[in-house]
Amino acid sequence: xxxxxxxxxxxxxxxxxxxxxxxxxxxxxxxxxxxxxxxxxxxxxxxxxxxxxxxxxxxxxxxxxxxxxxxxxxxxxxxxxxxxxxxxxxxxxxxxxxxxxxxxxxxxxxxxxxxxxxxxxxxxxxxx
Numbered sequence: 107x108x109x110x111x112x113x114x115x116x117x118x119x120x121x122x123x124x125x126x127x128x129x130x131x132x133x134x135x136x137x138x139x140x141x142x143x144x145x146x147x148x149x150x151x152x153x154x155x156x157x158x159x160x161x162x163x164x165x166x167x168x169x170x171x172x173x174x175x176x177x178x179x180x181x182x183x184x185x186x187x188x189x190x191x192x193x194x195x196x197x198x199x200x201x202x203x204x205x206x207x208x209x210x211x212x213x214x215x216x217x218x219x220x221x222x223x224x225x226x227x228x229x230x231x232x233x234x
Contacts (some may be wrong), residue, residue, distance in 0.1 A: 115160075115168055117193075122156045123149070123168060124197050133201065142166070174204060 115123075126132060126149050135145045146162040146169070160168075162228055176198040182190035192198075 114162045115116060118157045119153075119160065120168070120172075121197075122153055123160075123165065123172075124194060124201065126152045126156075127169065128197075128201050136169075172198060173202065 125144045149165045150160055150162045172186055175192050179190050179192050
């Protein structure tokens with residue numbers, strides 16, 4: 107079993123990863139989770155059942171690389187550059203389009219700011 111960090115992923119391996127990644131429960135667990143070693147151990151086991159021998163670190167690295175490449179192409183398309191493309195863009199778009207990463211970050215900033223203000227304002231007003 108070749109499992110070195112330098113071994114390239116075949117198209118079949120990437121398709122298997124995308125099929126596991128596209129499952130609703132996997133997407134939910136990966137969304138917003140920073141410490142996700144357990145999820146990737148599970149993904150590696152699932153891939154092994156599909157005949158793909160990759161360890162959890164390789165799965166996480168490929169996940170991160172695919173996600174980065176997707177976001178780069180998506181940003182280029184949104185900026186008007188339709189020449190930038192990637193092989194599994196449409197598959198990744200189907201998986202990631204419902205993952206509001208930038209909106210979520212903005213909303214968290216707004217929520218924490220608005221949560222702090224109403225909590226302090228009414229108590230301040232009541233004391234006066």
